[in-house]
Amino acid sequence: MENFIFQAPTKVYFGKNQIQHLPKILREHGRKVLLVYGGGSIKHNGIYETIQSLLADEFQIVELAGVEPNPRVDTVRRGVALCRQHGVEVILAVGGGSTIDCAKAVAGGAFYEGDPWDFTQDGSVIKRALPLVTILTLAATGSEMNWGGVLTNLETKEKLGFRNPLLIPQASILDPTYTFSVPAYQTSAGSADILSHLMEQYFDRTSGTQILDYMAEGLMRTVIENLPVALAEPTNYEARGNLMWASSWALNSLIRSGKAGVWSCHPMEHELSAYYDITHGVGLAIITPRWMKHVLNGETLPYFVRYGKNVWHLTGSDEEIAHHAIQKTYEFFLSLNIPMTLPEVGIGSEKLQEMAQQAVKHSEISTKAFVPLQANDVFAIFEASLEPMVF
Amino acid sequence: MENFIFQAPTKVYFGKNQIQHLPKILREHGRKVLLVYGGGSIKHNGIYETIQSLLADEFQIVELAGVEPNPRVDTVRRGVALCRQHGVEVILAVGGGSTIDCAKAVAGGAFYEGDPWDFTQDGSVIKRALPLVTILTLAATGSEMNWGGVLTNLETKEKLGFRNPLLIPQASILDPTYTFSVPAYQTSAGSADILSHLMEQYFDRTSGTQILDYMAEGLMRTVIENLPVALAEPTNYEARGNLMWASSWALNSLIRSGKAGVWSCHPMEHELSAYYDITHGVGLAIITPRWMKHVLNGETLPYFVRYGKNVWHLTGSDEEIAHHAIQKTYEFFLSLNIPMTLPEVGIGSEKLQEMAQQAVKHSEISTKAFVPLQANDVFAIFEASLEPMVF
Numbered sequence: 001m002e003n004f005i006f007q008a009p010t011k012v013y014f015g016k017n018q019i020q021h022l023p024k025i026l027r028e029h030g031r032k033v034l035l036v037y038g039g040g041s042i043k044h045n046g047i048y049e050t051i052q053s054l055l056a057d058e059f060q061i062v063e064l065a066g067v068e069p070n071p072r073v074d075t076v077r078r079g080v081a082l083c084r085q086h087g088v089e090v091i092l093a094v095g096g097g098s099t100i101d102c103a104k105a106v107a108g109g110a111f112y113e114g115d116p117w118d119f120t121q122d123g124s125v126i127k128r129a130l131p132l133v134t135i136l137t138l139a140a141t142g143s144e145m146n147w148g149g150v151l152t153n154l155e156t157k158e159k160l161g162f163r164n165p166l167l168i169p170q171a172s173i174l175d176p177t178y179t180f181s182v183p184a185y186q187t188s189a190g191s192a193d194i195l196s197h198l199m200e201q202y203f204d205r206t207s208g209t210q211i212l213d214y215m216a217e218g219l220m221r222t223v224i225e226n227l228p229v230a231l232a233e234p235t236n237y238e239a240r241g242n243l244m245w246a247s248s249w250a251l252n253s254l255i256r257s258g259k260a261g262v263w264s265c266h267p268m269e270h271e272l273s274a275y276y277d278i279t280h281g282v283g284l285a286i287i288t289p290r291w292m293k294h295v296l297n298g299e300t301l302p303y304f305v306r307y308g309k310n311v312w313h314l315t316g317s318d319e320e321i322a323h324h325a326i327q328k329t330y331e332f333f334l335s336l337n338i339p340m341t342l343p344e345v346g347i348g349s350e351k352l353q354e355m356a357q358q359a360v361k362h363s364e365i366s367t368k369a370f371v372p373l374q375a376n377d378v379f380a381i382f383e384a385s386l387e388p389m390v391f
Numbered sequence: 392m393e394n395f396i397f398q399a400p401t402k403v404y405f406g407k408n409q410i411q412h413l414p415k416i417l418r419e420h421g422r423k424v425l426l427v428y429g430g431g432s433i434k435h436n437g438i439y440e441t442i443q444s445l446l447a448d449e450f451q452i453v454e455l456a457g458v459e460p461n462p463r464v465d466t467v468r469r470g471v472a473l474c475r476q477h478g479v480e481v482i483l484a485v486g487g488g489s490t491i492d493c494a495k496a497v498a499g500g501a502f503y504e505g506d507p508w509d510f511t512q513d514g515s516v517i518k519r520a521l522p523l524v525t526i527l528t529l530a531a532t533g534s535e536m537n538w539g540g541v542l543t544n545l546e547t548k549e550k551l552g553f554r555n556p557l558l559i560p561q562a563s564i565l566d567p568t569y570t571f572s573v574p575a576y577q578t579s580a581g582s583a584d585i586l587s588h589l590m591e592q593y594f595d596r597t598s599g600t601q602i603l604d605y606m607a608e609g610l611m612r613t614v615i616e617n618l619p620v621a622l623a624e625p626t627n628y629e630a631r632g633n634l635m636w637a638s639s640w641a642l643n644s645l646i647r648s649g650k651a652g653v654w655s656c657h658p659m660e661h662e663l664s665a666y667y668d669i670t671h672g673v674g675l676a677i678i679t680p681r682w683m684k685h686v687l688n689g690e691t692l693p694y695f696v697r698y699g700k701n702v703w704h705l706t707g708s709d710e711e712i713a714h715h716a717i718q719k720t721y722e723f724f725l726s727l728n729i730p731m732t733l734p735e736v737g738i739g740s741e742k743l744q745e746m747a748q749q750a751v752k753h754s755e756i757s758t759k760a761f762v763p764l765q766a767n768d769v770f771a772i773f774e775a776s777l778e779p780m781v782f
Contacts (some may be wrong), residue, residue, distance in 0.1 A: 001406075001628075001632045001633070002403065002406065002635075003407060003408075003409060003628060004405050004406060004407025005402065005403065005404055006402075006405060007400065007401070007402040007403065008399060008400075009398065009399075010398070011396065011397075011398040012397040012398065013396055013397065013651065014392075014394065014395050014396070014397060014648070015392070015393065015394025015395060015649075016394060017394075018394060029638050055424070127474070162757065167479040172776050206627070207629060208629025208630075208632060208633065210611065210612075210613050210616060210617065210633050211609070211613040211633045211636050211637055211640070213607050214608075214609025214610070214612050214613055215606055215610075215640075216606025217605075218602070218606045218608065218609045219602065219605070220605075221601075222601050222602040222605055226601065237392075237599070238392060238598060238599025239599075241392045241599060241649075242602045244392070245602050245649075246587060246602055249602070249606075257405070258406075258632075258636075259406065329407040359614075361511065
């Protein structure tokens with residue numbers, strides 16, 4: 001295990017009707033609130049109305065609406081301008097990871113002289129940030145309990161991460177009932193994102209990390225068991241609750257603290273999203289099993305054997321378990337009725353080479369990944385994603 | 392899953408030589424430090440000297456030494472007096488759970504008009520506390536990352552818990568090398584404490600808590616696999632590190648948040664320690680498998696089956712798995728060469744009835760436990776602890 005510093009200070013209000021605490025939570029930070037949200041689903045499911053009725057008397061609300069599924073730096077700039085114009089004191093993000101990521105960039109941008117896109121190059125330029133409170137409506141990115149985010153720049157075709165400890169939410173309200181209305185497609189994509197976060201951190205060569213590996217395996221099992229229930233019964237509170245809490249723990253730094261490696265599938269998927277604006281979780285579901293197959297070799301075999309045994313309860317020879325584990329991963333995603341090839345999401349072979357180059361350029365995948373991948377490796381994984389997998 | 396509010400704000404510095412951060416950590420809170428420690432082992436292993444050399448130039452240190460293995464309220468009173476006398480600004484606890492628990496009570500006592508023993512009746516009387524920083528030297532109680540503690544009153548023969556969010560450590564330094572010199576007996580007792588914390592929270596009837604149960608199982612497996620390694624090779628960094636981090640996560644409230652039940656074995660053991668001043672973890676190891684056997688019935692069977700399958704990888708009929716799981720638990724403790732009957736720790740049958748009454752009086756074990764236990768149940772468990780178990 002490597003040395004690390006761990007801190008997850010976000011105060012999480014988990015459960016039914018925890019939104020009742022919202023006025024008390026916001027009051028600690030101020031009365032002028034920037035309300036950040038996405039495409040308006042919170043107006044259909046009643047959350048918007050509840051917020052208005054809870055806050056109307058005491059708070060002054062400015063709105064940044066229409067945050068995109070892959071949030072754009074233009075929207076961040078718009079939010080920063082609103083903060084300055086209205087003297088915003090606290091940001092309330094209501095939505096999934098995209099909305100929260102956007103709100104984080106706005107929180108940092110409010111006190112930053114330059115352009116928020118700079119954060120993707122060096123998050124440490126953020127020296128001060130507005131306090132952020134979130135209400136989560138989609139179990140996926142874990143942004144509700146960590147200090148990172150991802151922004152998209154459509155002009156430069158870039159989708160890049162940013163991070164700074166100042167951006168961690170002060171408080172997050174996690175009410176599983178708010179995810180009852182999430183459609184099957186988004187529920188599946190969100191869970192694929194959670195699983196990918198866990199796998200990115202789990203497949204790592206640092207030794208002596210049993211505690212982290214067992215926790216990651218437990219979180220993977222949680223998703224694998226609860227997702228089919230949530231899809232069959234969208235209002236199953238326990239299934240939605242388990243997925244929601246798993247999203248936070250998959251990426252609040254517990255599972256990676258003590259590990260040394262960098263991620264593989266996210267850097268590849270970010271190119272797909274940047275070029276084609278596809279759903280992040282679906283891109284991850286497509287890439288992950290192909291990546292597994294590409295990196296399975298004599299050296300990585302033990303990691304896949306452990307994964308197969310502890311996550312999928314497989315038995316057999318080591319080689320059988322490893323191959324079977326990859327197949328189970330693929331079949332699990334396939335069972336969700338989400339696209340599992342690139343053509344199904346509108347991606348052909350045209351830009352695969354270019355995107356492969358970019359993935360290597362934008363990340364440390366070629367030097368520090370579980371298995372370092374050069375552009376030709378990434379291209380091979382992209383190419384394998386054009387066709388269904390055969391086992 | 393029940394509603395809950397989760398927050399674990401302690402900043403954890405984990406790994407080799409993280410003590411280097413100590414001056415920076417303390418400086419945030421002040422320059423007048425109360426150094427709290429136990430029987431002096433930190434003078435033999437070099438930690439005391441390191442602290443002195445790191446702090447000598449800049450900080451003024453007052454010492455509260457000799458904290459007992461079951462910390463006594465008298466010692467807390469002594470610490471409170473020192474804080475007032477010297478205008479202490481921050482408390483540095485160096486040791487295991489007893490030292491940290493004592494330091495927490497001192498932290499709360501410093502600003503409290505009455506007697507610190509009051510905290511065991513109602514922790515909410517604490518309205519303000521000195522900031523607390525800890526350096527952990529024993530993997531056991533989890534006190535390094537939570538806001539509770541246990542105090543012993545030898546006059547009244549009481550050993551009772553106290554808690555208040557203000558008492559949570561601001562920062563904790565977890566350097567696994569500091570546990571290299573912990574003797575086998577204490578290493579085993581500490582791990583028995585960790586396992587007991589996990590089991591107390593794991594055996595609970597709240598539905599829909601898979602995520603918590605998987606994490607608890609992973610932490611149990613972590614202890615079960617790493618403890619024998621740490622006993623065989625006391626300077627095995629990875630084994631010591633896994634045990635240390637497991638101690639924090641077993642009791643920083645993650646595993647219980649969302650569950651409704653109360654504990655069973657700790658209230659029973661606290662009477663043994665209060666009457667006979669035995670090692671807490673050993674008392675737990677003795678009681679736990681007898682408690683399991685006592686509460687196993689048709690209703691609780693599924694919980695023991697899950698435990699047997701996921702923690703001990705057992706197969707067979709449900710009844711076989713459940714019984715075998717209890718046997719495995721007993722045999723695991725037995726393999727540690729710690730006393731596994733009450734007479735071995737100097738406890739006979741004389742006060743079992745009295746202690747059983749007290750356990751019920753001092754806790755909610757008779758109403759809210761996994762299986763509610765009346766005084767006669769507790770007595771039966773105590774009585775079964777007089778003899779070795781037979782399977």
